[in-house]
Amino acid sequence: MWLKHSNDVKSSTDIVSASNSNSNSTVDSPQLVITTDISSVLEQLGTFVKTLQQENLNLIQMVLDHVKNYCEEHSPLVVTDPNFMMDALKQETIKGLEETAKVMVSAGFEKDFSEVYNSCRRECLDKCLMHSLFVLKKLSSEDIHDMPWKDLEDEIKRWIRAFNVTLKILFHGERQLCDRVFSGFSSAADFSFIEICRVSTTQLLNFADSIATVSRSPECLFKIIEVFETFRDLIPEFESLFCDQYGVSLKNEAIIWKKIGKAIRSIFTELEYLLDQNMTTGTYRSSCLHPITQHVMNYLRVVSKSRQTLEQVFDDSSLSGKILNIMDVLESNLEAKAKCCEDPSLGHIFLMNNNTYIVQMTKDNELGILLGDEWFRKHTQKIWHYHEQFQKTFGTMQPTLVEDFFPLFYNKQQIDEIHEWKGSEGSKAYGGNVHETLTKYISQ
Template sequence: MSENGEEKLLAVARHIAKTLGHNNTMSDDIFQILSNFDGRFSRENLSEKGADVDPRGCAALDHSLKSLDRRISPYVSSDRTIWADAADSAAFLDAVDELVAVVAEWNHLASDKSVAACLVRAEDMLQHAMFRLEDEFRSLMERGGEAFDLTRSHRKGDSAGNLPFESDEDVDEEEEEARNVGIGGGDEEEQIPVALPVTDFDIVIDALPSGTINDLHEITKRMVAGGFGKECSHVYSSCRREFLEESVSRLGLQKLSIEEVHKMTWQDLEDEIEKWIKASNVALKILFPSERRLCDRVFFGFASAADFSFMEVCRGSAIQLLNFADAVAIGSRSPERLFRILDVFETLRDLFPEFEALFSDQFSVSLRNEAITIWKRLGEAIRGIFMELENLIRRDPAKIAVPGGGLHPITRYVMNYLRAACRSRQSLEQVFEDYGLKEYPKLDDRVPSSSSLSVQMDWIMELLESNLEAKSKIYKDPALCYIFLMNNGRYIVQKTKDSELGTLLGEDWIRKHAAKVRQFHVHYQRSSWNKLLGILKLDSNGSMPHINLAKSMKEKLKSFNTVFEEICKEQSSWFVFDEQLREEIRISLEKILLPAYVNFVARFQSVPELGKHADKYIKYGTEEIQARLNGLFQGSSGSTGSRK
């Protein structure tokens, strides 16, 4: 075929494609059919830049744009809300659809000057239409929120209910034992406006009416098709972000900087942590999922736009929650803060599956990473608190003795603290396993077979015992030194038994330290009562004259009475806090003292020179001895202390 003939053939093909192809999809199909029929009828050949544009086609384009302008301009310039009338909104959307289609249809012929001029007009019309759609989108969201009951919610798959902001009355009133020893919590003073208390979190909030959501979706489709998807997301995010931040604010959570958190009193910070825990649960289990659901409905079919919009809506509130947790994590490592920091650690850990599921898209990577980092930082803070507890035990001065050898405050504090801490055993094990073991002097034999937490607890107990041994040396009387060690050792064993602390330390540890207490008991008897028993010891020399024997026994009995009275007077002011231990000591004293005394008195009465006047010298009967022993270890005022 001649070159001229081929050109005519291509011109005919272009005319066919132009005439039949009213939209992009139809045009693509026609070009594909022609190309398959003859290789010369490819899209490149039929649409090449040098091809002539039919003037009648340009005229048709101009006519279409003028017609669309007449239909669109009244809506764009109108002061009345288009979506106030369903017919107006439908007509406006139809006109926008046609305008978008015209621009797409003629865009590939933009190299032609006349077509380009028409397209400039079309793009200008499209831009104004998009601006108006943006205004309508914003108006729908604002009016929809105002007209709709924002406290309306429903259980997933169930009927409507109330917005379930948690009530202050749901706070557990039980205080940790250790919190009563300088580690306390407080009740919130402010009553936050709330609806019904939360019983579970299987709830979503319908923040907009279903009809409004459908209208928003229709506008979204046009704005995305018109190249204004980002603008649509921006308007949506700004409106919903305000609603979400107001919802979080209603939960009582303030926007606080790290510096402001660190300047708060501990009581105020405890109150804020309590509010933070409630707000985090409601946000991650109710508010954020509801926003995710709304985003997915408005931006249905546009996954990337939905993800981006959701992240923009929730990022500020999510960062507010994370920043508060971070401020707590990098704050003071004072031991009394452990329990509240554990609360924050556990809350963040338990909510992380929800956090990860909600913020799983590409736009939220940094947010997920930040949540993990802050959670780990909380773990570091918990470990740091235990290090500070170790330092507190080491620094506790050994200059002042507890009157009567009673319980030392450091013993009560540490044991109640560890018992309370071990109620969060799972969390603590997670913390110490994640950060591995440090080197603990004298405990290397435990490391291979023990968890990191049990080794940590063992080490703290080792420090406490060393501290108590140093304190015991303040007492000048060795017997009182052992009473002090018995008291504190018995308390340690009792607090360890039947608790998570005992489970961590193990039965062998408990048996070993119970044996230590018994050994202290033996040392006490030897240091205090051996002298008295020595006095009662009878002379085995049978050749001693009776007159000398009588004199010796009178002196022994006199010495016994004096020493016994001195011991009883002194030790009646000493204190043994545990009634069972006190009884054990008395019984053991009776067992060693009464037989020796009875034997001595019998021998005394058998001496002829003494027997007739025995009552003159024997001051105590066995019942009086028992009575005096029963008066021991009652303690004077201020020496007993608390045994809790």
């Protein structure tokens, strides 16, 4: 018999039957019994938890059905019924857990109840996230760093889906369930909720933390931007869920998104460094559009479509300033190659070709906005300057070079029409590899 709070326990356990003959579920909820014996109450708790574990299977399937289109067809995640997780569980089971919690918490056995209940709910979360719809793997930092980037891109896609569903649906459902089960004991509800969510939250945050340090290669930028945007958009959800004293540590860990922003800035620095290392020293015998120009401009044009996000990333520093720096290094790179041409006329043709393409790729798009009208006017004038310089040196070009290279440069009519160009269709989606291209042409 319980001696502690015996009167409270007697009144708390004076409960009516919780059976439900009208339920469509195949799982029958156990019947509440009146008892003041701790062993009997623990046995009753075990029965309710076992029933809850069976009902979890139905709950998980409902969650998966609810988010299937979002996961498989990349449609927006829409939560039409914020209570659908609670509705998926039998109310008799929830009521039984609530009354059992009331008895045990009032009698000083909060820890015993929470340990059993929390373990059941953590198991449900884990099964949901490990399901084939998410296939979220428990990867260590070493696993992530050793994984080929192509495979890691797939893991990032899974992480983004899982993180959205977890914060917008699963955690909200767990919060509602905790508040109901621990009705009247708000501190116990807060603590239980954090303990249930801690493992899943840490797993999701640790993955993002590892992504922030995995690579500075320019090709990694696009997926890392997606990770940053996911964090940014879910911060309000995160702060709302973990707003009490127990959630402070988890909420503080969410500053990882700032670390991701730092990783994005470092990728721009890496691109600038790679271009700077690609200065030509040997003889150059081509006046065509250089692959580096094409790759870098296509890359920057696609990157600039994320201008608003990147401006948040750069915060107190200037995104426009960083892009201008990269363009300056690219221009120096091209001028160095032009000086290595075996004939000055070829160098001017080379600069006309490449700078015309550069201006073309900045016309009427986000990249042009970042660079500004002054930059555009300056580089349009440069093309004319290179054209004039070519005309002065053309008479000295060897006949064989004229025959080989003259058809390959933009003629005066094309230069006159520069203001009419609307950009390149090929830059709608960047599919190149800047790092590979710069490395391939490091001495060309």
